[in-house]
Amino acid sequence: MFVRIVKMGFYEENIETFLANFDANKEKIRSFKGCKFLELYRDKNEPTIFFTYSYWETEENLENYRQSEIFKNVWAKTKPLFNIPPIAWSVDKLETLS
Numbered sequence: 001m002f003v004r005i006v007k008m009g010f011y012e013e014n015i016e017t018f019l020a021n022f023d024a025n026k027e028k029i030r031s032f033k034g035c036k037f038l039e040l041y042r043d044k045n046e047p048t049i050f051f052t053y054s055y056w057e058t059e060e061n062l063e064n065y066r067q068s069e070i071f072k073n074v075w076a077k078t079k080p081l082f083n084i085p086p087i088a089w090s091v092d093k094l095e096t097l098s
Helices: 012-031 059-066 069-081
Strands: 002-010 035-042 049-056 082-091
Touching: 002 012, 012 035, 012 069, 049 059, 059 069, 069 082
Parallel strands: none
Antiparallel strands: 002 049, 002 082, 035 049
């Protein structure tokens, strides 16, 4: 299992559109085969910056999602809203403390 973190910056006037699109699709994303966890964060100091944080069973599962109609539809509506290029990281979780 690995973690996918995506940083996205939006024009202020596009934030509500992004949030509505995320809300409309979050269950589909979370239910996609191999996705085990999904969260959305907003930066405390830069309210136009958001992060998605998701757990995936395999890189193949993530790649299948990225080739899916769900992703293509979400991305087509999200991409024009950006004010900076998105940045994505795939990382291995080494430890969790609760």
